[in-house]
Amino acid sequence: xxxxxxxxxxxxxxxxxxxxxxxxxxxxxxxxxxxxxxxxxxxxxxxxxxxxxxxxxxxxxxxxxxxxxxxxxxxxxxxxxxxxxxxxxxxxxxxxxxxxxxxxxxxxxxxxxxxxxxxxxxxxxxxxxxxxxxxxxxxxxxxxxxxxxxxxxxxxxxxxxxxxxxxxxxxxxxxxxxxxxxxxxxxxxxxxxxxxxxxxxxxxxxxxxxxxxxxxxxxxxxxxxxxxxxxxxxxxxxxxxxxxxxxxxxxx
Amino acid sequence: xxxxxxxxxxxxxxxxxxxxxxxxxxxxxxxxxxxxxxxxxxxxxxxxxxxxxxxxxxxxxxxxxxxxxxxxxxxxxxxxxxxxxxxxxxxxxxxxxxxxxxxxxxxxxxxxxxxxxxxxxxxxxxxxxxxxxxxxxxxxxxxxxxxxxxxxxxxxxxxxxxxxxxxxxxxxxxxxxxxxxxxxxxxxxxxxxxxxxxxxxxxxxxxxxxxxxxxxxxxxxxxxxxxxxxxxxxxxxxxxxxxxxxxxxxxxxxxxxxxxxxxxxxxxxxxxxxxxxxxxxxxxxxxxxxxxxxxxxxxxxxxxxxxxxxxxxxxxxxxxxxxxxxxxxxxxxxxxxxxxxxxxx
Numbered sequence: 001x002x003x004x005x006x007x008x009x010x011x012x013x014x015x016x017x018x019x020x021x022x023x024x025x026x027x028x029x030x031x032x033x034x035x036x037x038x039x040x041x042x043x044x045x046x047x048x049x050x051x052x053x054x055x056x057x058x059x060x061x062x063x064x065x066x067x068x069x070x071x072x073x074x075x076x077x078x079x080x081x082x083x084x085x086x087x088x089x090x091x092x093x094x095x096x097x098x099x100x101x102x103x104x105x106x107x108x109x110x111x112x113x114x115x116x117x118x119x120x121x122x123x124x125x126x127x128x129x130x131x132x133x134x135x136x137x138x139x140x141x142x143x144x145x146x147x148x149x150x151x152x153x154x155x156x157x158x159x160x161x162x163x164x165x166x167x168x169x170x171x172x173x174x175x176x177x178x179x180x181x182x183x184x185x186x187x188x189x190x191x192x193x194x195x196x197x198x199x200x201x202x203x204x205x206x207x208x209x210x211x212x213x214x215x216x217x218x219x220x221x222x223x224x225x226x227x228x229x230x231x232x233x234x235x236x237x238x239x240x241x242x243x244x245x246x247x248x249x250x251x252x
Numbered sequence: 253x254x255x256x257x258x259x260x261x262x263x264x265x266x267x268x269x270x271x272x273x274x275x276x277x278x279x280x281x282x283x284x285x286x287x288x289x290x291x292x293x294x295x296x297x298x299x300x301x302x303x304x305x306x307x308x309x310x311x312x313x314x315x316x317x318x319x320x321x322x323x324x325x326x327x328x329x330x331x332x333x334x335x336x337x338x339x340x341x342x343x344x345x346x347x348x349x350x351x352x353x354x355x356x357x358x359x360x361x362x363x364x365x366x367x368x369x370x371x372x373x374x375x376x377x378x379x380x381x382x383x384x385x386x387x388x389x390x391x392x393x394x395x396x397x398x399x400x401x402x403x404x405x406x407x408x409x410x411x412x413x414x415x416x417x418x419x420x421x422x423x424x425x426x427x428x429x430x431x432x433x434x435x436x437x438x439x440x441x442x443x444x445x446x447x448x449x450x451x452x453x454x455x456x457x458x459x460x461x462x463x464x465x466x467x468x469x470x471x472x473x474x475x476x477x478x479x480x481x482x483x484x485x486x487x488x489x490x491x492x493x494x495x496x497x498x499x500x501x502x503x504x505x506x507x508x509x510x511x512x513x514x515x516x517x518x519x520x521x522x523x524x525x526x527x528x529x530x531x532x533x534x535x536x537x538x539x540x541x542x543x544x545x546x547x548x549x550x551x552x553x554x555x556x557x558x559x560x561x562x563x564x565x566x567x568x569x570x571x572x573x574x575x576x577x578x579x580x581x582x583x584x585x586x587x588x589x590x591x592x593x594x595x596x597x
Contacts, residue, residue, distance in 0.1 A: 055489070080491030092486030094479045104472065105479050109491030111472050159491070 006033040007065075008163050008194045009054070009084075014062035016046075016053045023049045024218045026062070031163060031196050036189050038197040038205040038226065040239060041215035047198040048089055050215070051165050054196075055079055055086045067162055080109045083162035089171060091152040095141030099132055102140050102151055106158025118158065125154045128184065146177035153184065157193075164188065165196045170204065182208050202239035206230040214239075256443040261561045267450045267519070268533075269557025270457035271512050275534025276541070276549040277464065278508040283543050284481035285501040286494075287402050288394055291409040294531025295416035296382060296509025298524055301517035302420070303510075304378040305429035310367035314423040315381050316358055322388040323350035329392065350388070357381065371434065375514050379507065386506025387499040394502075395495050413528065420524035428521035431514075453515045460508070461550065477501060529572070533560070536579050542586055 009031040016024040024046040031037045039047050053060035056074030064071050066084055094102050103125060107118035126133040129150045135143065140151060149169055156164055166185070170178040182204055185195060199205035206212055209226040214235065222229065229235050275293055282290040299315055306313040327350045334342040357380060366374070393412050397404060435448025468474040480487040480497040488494060509531075513522065516530070533556050540552030556575060563574040 057485075057488070076488050077491045077493040077496075080489070086489055088485070088489065090485075092483050092489060094482045094486060096482055097475070097479065101475055105475055105487075105490050105492070108472060108476055112491070155490070 007031065008033050008035075008067060009196065010063075010065045011054060012063040012065075014050065014053055014060055014064065016049050016058055016060045022218060024053065024060075027215070027218075027220050029213055029220070029223075031194050032211075033194055034189060034192050035211060036185065036195045036197060036209045037211045037213070038199055038209035039213045039215050040199055040202040040205055041221075042239075043200070044217075045215045046218040047215055048167055049218075051086055051088075051167050051196070051198055054165065055084065057086075077109070080159060081113060083160070084165070085156040085159050085161035085163070086165045087152045087156045087167060087169065089167040091148050093140040093148060093151060093155070095139065097140060098137050099140055099143070099151055100136040102155050103132070103158050106155035109159055121158050121160060125157055128157075128187065129154050146173050146180065149173060149177075149181060150184075153181075157188075161193065163194045163196065165198075167198050168200060169197070170199065170201045178204065202235070203230075206235075206240075257565070259444050261565055262558065263444065263446060263450065265558035265561035266554065267453050267557070268560060269554040270454050271516055271530065272534045272537050272556050273550040273553035274457050274460060274508050274512050275531050276537035276553045277461065277546055278505040279531075279535055279538040280541060280543055280546055280549050281477075282501055282505050283538075285477055286390075286394060286398070286405075286498050288405045289402075289409055289543075290505055291406075291413040291528075291531070292389070292416050293505060293509050293534065294527030294529070295413060295420060296386070296506050296527065297513035297516070297530050298420055298424075298522055298527035299382045299385070299416075300378055300510030300513030301431070301522040301526075302424040302429055302513075302524065303381055304374060304514050304517060305431050305522075306424070307366050307369075307374045307377055308431055310365075312358075312361045312366070313378070313381055315385075316354070316361065318419065318423070319381055319385060319388075320354040320358065322385060322392065323354045326350040326388050326391050349384075353384070371432070378514060379510050382510040382513075383503065383506045386502035386504075386509075389506075390498045390502035391495070395498060398494055398498065417525050417528065424524045426524070428523040428526070429517070430521045431517040433518040449518050453519075456511070456515060460511070464504075473500065533575060536576065536582075539579055540582050542590070 007030050009029075012028045013026045014024060014028070015022060015026055027046075027050055029037070029039070039050065041047055049058065052058040054064055054074065056071070056076045056079050064074050066079065067082060071079070094105065097105075100122075103122055104118060107121060111118060126136075131147055132150055132154055135147065140148070143151060153166070153169070169181050169185070173181065178201065185197065186208055188195060197205055197209060206226045206229060212223065212226040212229045213220050214222040214229070222232070222235070224232075230240070275297070278293055279290055282288055282293075303313040303315045327347050330346045331343045334340070334346060361377065366377075369377075389412065393408060394405065397408065433447070433449040434452045437448035439446040439448070439451065468478055476487065476492045477497055477500060479490070480492055480494065484494065487497070509527075512530070513527065516522065520526075534553065537553035537556050538549045540555065541548030556578065559578060560571055560575050564571040567574065
C-alpha cells in the first residue's frame with residue numbers, strides 16, 4: 001500500500017508572473033504518496049496558474065521536486081514521461097477523433113519509451129468508466145460534458161501517472177455527474193494514484209481530500225488536514241456558507 | 253480537337269496531377285501540424301531531382317555538404333543545451349543523427365562507383381541525402397519561432413525558399429538536367445500510348461497516398477500528428493512535443509518533395525529553380541481544399557493537372573496564367589461559403 005509519508009510532489013516558493021503582475025507568489029505545497037490534496041479558492045486566485053507552472057506549461061521561479069528529483073525548468077514532455085499528468089480545465093480533447101483514439105494517445109509517452117501495455121490499461125479504464133466503452137467509436141466532440149470529463153481523466157490515466165492533477169473537474173457539470181466524478185477520484189486514490197485537485201466546489205473537495213490548501217490572491221492563505229479546514233469558521237464563512245450544505249452530498 | 257489528342261492531354265494531366273497531389277498533401281500536412289506555409293517545398297523537388305542527376309553523372313552531389321553543414325549546426329544548437337543539462341545520452345543521439353550519419357554517407361559515396369549503381373540504389377542515395385534536410389531545417393529555422401503568428405512563419409518561409417534557391421544555383425549551376433526514365437516500356441492501349449514513366453509516377457503516387465493514409469489512421473505516431481494538428485495544448489499534455497511533431501512532419505514533407513523530384517526528372521528538364529513553380533501548383537490544389545482537407549486537395553491537384561495540360565494545348569503561352577487564375581474563383585467561392593474563424597492566440 002502507498003505510504004503517505006513519502007512525498008510525490010513538493011513545491012517550494014513557486015512564483016509566476018504575467019508581465020509585472022504576479023499571479024502566484026511563493027507558494028509551497030506537498031503531496032504525499034496516495035494522498036488527495038486539494039487547493040481551493042475563489043476565481044482568479046491563481047489555482048490554474050499554479051498547476052500550469054508545476055506542469056511546465058508556464059514559466060516559473062522556485063523549486064518543483066517531483067518523485068524525488070528537482071526540475072530546474074520543468075518541461076511538459078519530460079514531466080509526462082516522469083509520471084505527472086494534468087487534466088486541464090478546458091479538457092483539451094482531440095474532438096475529431098474517436099474516444100478510443102483519444103485514450104490511445106494518452107499512452108503516447110509510454111509507448112514512445114517502449115512500454116507497450118496500452119491495451120491492458122485501456123481495459124482498466126473501461127471498467128472504471130463503462131460509459132466510455134459504450135461510446136468508444138464515437139467522436140470525442142460529440143460527447144456530453146460529463147462524458148468529456150471522464151474521457152479527459154481516462155486519457156490522463158492511460159499514462160499511468162504517479163501524480164494526477166485535476167483542474168476544476170466539476171466545472172459546468174450537472175450535480176449527479178459531479179457526484180460521479182468525485183466517486184471516481186476517491187476510487188483512484190484506492191488504486192494508489194496521488195491526486196492534486198483544484199476545485200471551486202470547496203465542500204465536495206474538502207470531503208474527499210486528505211489535506212487542503214486555501215489559495216487567495218496568489219498566496220497560500222491557510223492549510224491543514226481537509227476535515228479540519230472544513231470545520232474552520234473562516235473557511236465556512238468564505239467558501240462553504242450555510243446554504244451550501246447540499247454540495248457536500250455530491251462527494252458522498 | 254480529335255479524340256486521341258484529348259486522351260493524350262488527359263493522360264498528361266493525370267501524370268502531373270499525381271505529382272501536384274503529393275505536394276498538396278505535404279503542404280496541407282505541414283500547415284495543419286505546424287501552421288507553416290511551406291514555400292520551400294518545391295526546393296526539395298529540385299534538390300531531389302538534381303541530386304539524382306549528379307549521382308548518375310558519377311559526381312558526389314554537392315548537396316551532401318549542405319547536409320553535413322546543417323548537421324553540424326543542429327549538433328551545436330541541440331548538443332550544447334543537452335550537455336549543460338547533464339544529459340550526455342541525448343548529445344550522443346543528436347550527434348549520431350546529425351554528424352555521424354552525414355559523414356558516414358559521405359564516406360559511402362566516396363567509395364561506391366556511383367555511375368554504375370542500379371537506378372533504384374541511386375534514387376535511394378539521393379533521398380538519403382536530401383530528406384534529412386527537412387527535419388534539420390525545422391530544427392534550425394522553424395522550431396525557434398514555433399509559436400510565432402502565421403504571418404511571421406510565412407515570411408520566414410519566403411526567406412528559406414529564397415536561400416534554398418540561391419544555394420541550388422551554387423550547387424547545381426544554371427543548367428537543367430534530365431534523368432533517364434525508370435522504365436522504357438510503353439503500354440499500347442489502342443489510340444493511347446502510355447509510357448512506362450507515366451505508370452511509374454501514377455503507381456508511386458497512389459502507393460504513397462495509401463501509405464500516408466494508413467500511417468495517419470493506424471499508427472500511434474500518425475495519430476499523434478493528427479492530434480497535434482487538432483489541439484496543440486492537448487497533445488503537449490500527452491507528452492507529444494511540438495518539436496517532435498514538427499520534425500516528423502518536415503521529414504514527411506521533404507520525403508514527398510524529393511521523391512516527386514526524382515519522379516518528374518525523367519519527363520521534364522529540372523533547373524535549380526523549377527521546383528517553386530511545381531510546388532506552387534500543388535499549393536493551388538491545397539488551397540482548393542482550404543489548406544485543411546486532404547481529399548479535396550488531391551481532387552484539386554487532378555483538376556490543376558487537367559487544366560494545365562488542356563490550356564497548354566489551346567493557349568500554351570498562357571498556361572501558367574490560366575492555372576494560377578483558378579485560385580481567384582476558388583478563393584471567392586470559399587470566402588462566400590465558409591464562416592470566418594478567428595485565429596486562436
